Amino acid sequence: MVRPDASSLPLRLSIRVGALAVLVLHTVVGCAHAPAPATPPPVVVLEGARVFDGEALSGPATVVLEGERIRAVGPRGSLQVPANAQVIDYSGRTIIPGLISAHSHVGNVSGVETGRSFYTRENISRQLARYAEYGVTTINSLGLNPPLFYTLRREMIRNTGGADLHGAGPGIGAPMGAPPARGMGLEDDQVARPETAEAAREAVRDMAARGVDMVKLWVDSMSGGLPKLSPEVYRAAIDEAHRHGLRAAAHIHDLEDAKALVEAGIDVIAHGVRDRPVDDAFIQAMKARGVWYIPTINLDEANYIYAEHPAWMDEPFFRAAVSPALQQRFDSPQWRRETLASPGAANARKAVALNLENLRALHQAGVKLGFGTDSGALPQRIPGFAEHRELELMTQAGLTPAQALRVATRDSAALLGLKDQGAISPGMVADLVVLDSDPLQDIRNTRSIHAVWRRGVQVRGRVTPE
Missing domain, CATH: 2.30.40.10 (Urease, subunit C, domain 1)
Structure with missing residues (x-):
């Protein structure tokens, strides 16, 4: 809207x-x-x-x-x-x-720690300034935002001191499900977790009244380990968002969930499909309904790439984006060995490969693409640098540099409804x-x-x- x-x-x-x-x-x-x-x-x-x-x-x-x-x-x-x-x-x-990230976060991270205590005006101002330093002039904080967000959004939606701040408020997840707030250090969980369709509608009405740019939904069992938001609840949330002139964006991982959400009227698939190749039915449904797709390839790559220590990690452009505490972690030989040997690193590599393959197929078919990285959600998802790395990854999926830049500027402005940016x-x-x-x-x-x-x-x- x-x-x-x-x-x-x-x-x-x-x-x-x-x-x-x-x-x-x-x-x-x-x-x-x-x-x-x-x-x-x-x-x-x-x-x-x-x-x-x-x-x-x-x-x-x-x-x-x-x-x-x-x-x-x-x-x-x-x-x-x-x-x-x-x-x-x-x-x-x-x-x-200026680059426009339609899927980032603020206020979750300080150094190598995550926690709600970092959601402060001072920390968020620093993070928005860092985005701007890297040429990211607008970000959409897609969920995990406590009440302070509503005040900051009003103040920083036209923010000359840093990137403009848009966002989705706290978002809606399943009871005891994704996002796993405690696992992210967010003990005072602000995410709405409705158990009924009417409770979902009430949560959306509250967010709309306070001021958001879209509504965020998490539909992911985290590899079967957590309850998943039910179709009855997410359908009601999507419908209520549309009643208030708001787009709804969904965190997904699996193709099955992405298909169901498209059928339910979702406006934005906020992560790439990473469990199996997309099929023609999904591609055609995305095109027919005009659904946006944000691949966030860097999200999974960040789980192993820094342990591999590519040459660009020694360049000033990268090092300027990294806090001293995070740089110390990256420099640790023990951390690098343990990370590369972990099952998580192997799974992340597979996810990146599938994400690139699916992005290639969706791009070639003409599906609408948005730009985002999930930067700021966790320490290794580095605001500013992540966006430039994402551009490079998009070209690895077959986009030309001009096409990748268009997605990160004009197209993401359209996704967010920013007609003059x-x-x-x-x-x-x-x-x-x-x-x-x-x-x-x-x-x-x-x-x-x-x-x-x-x-x-x-x-x-x-x-x-x-």
Whole structure:
């Protein structure tokens, strides 16, 4: 559901060729913490970079920003720059929209620990700042959110200090079932666990009244070890979400559950199918109903990849994302040996292989794809870095770099109903990532971050370890 606000009003002003004055932008700008400026902000011109348009890179371009919006985009030299504009030369660089994660988490982790005590304004502000540092300018915290979330969402849904915060409130799971809150250190379990259809509807009504962007459901027995949310309950929750204009997203693992949820009207499959290959019936149902699919490949890879210690773990871009406590764990020879020898690592490798195979099939069939990683749910799911690794994994499943970037920008904006984000075009919010290298030549070049712009203001430079 899209909630109308002043920032989504049509922008009908334009910059006329030869104009020497800054036009007044009749749009409310700023965020919950900052009032609108008393005088119009200056025009900023980003000159000479190649621009990702959702399909390919333009030649050298001119991008004109006014306030928090993109005012004009055109080939270099085609737009006359206002005399008082601030001009920044980005010749030889590439500009992409800010990345949008439709499945992440905040407030669960500190260092190598998880717990509800970490769901604080200060910790979440730090995590959102870290996302923004890595060019992830919007995240959707998909469940596990206690009551403080509702306040933070109102304050940080337009957050210049870090990524914008959207989310699903606590979410709905089975009594004594997934998500296993105690196993995640979340002793004061905030997840709604209705036993009846009416209780599920009441839980959704409460979340909708408090303010959420979608409703999260967990439908997973965790390999048969836990009770599973019943069809009667999840069907009622999905229906009630739709009554309130909200999309419903489901955590799944198995194909059987994914099929049943699609039949029940789910809007988003929030993890990849990882128990067996998807079949044509599932693919056709996904297409016919327009269901979104977020593979979250990095979720399982994170259970073993750091013990293998690939070369990129020694690069500053990775090390800057890792807390000292987590880095100490990764550096432990004993931890690495035990992790690689564990049954969990073997199972995770199989899950990744199936996830990649299923993503390939769904992509080739034209199923709608969203972007997410489950970053922030557990210590090894590393906010910021996980999103860049996910882009690389998506290309391993057969997406081109341009297709992977489109999923992580324009398409994920559409999944979240954000009509003015995810693209570099007039009227869109100026959330931009400036890269030193061409990501369409090698998707790993998204890691060559030169600058990050949030709502028309540069907020970050290069990523470097502290």
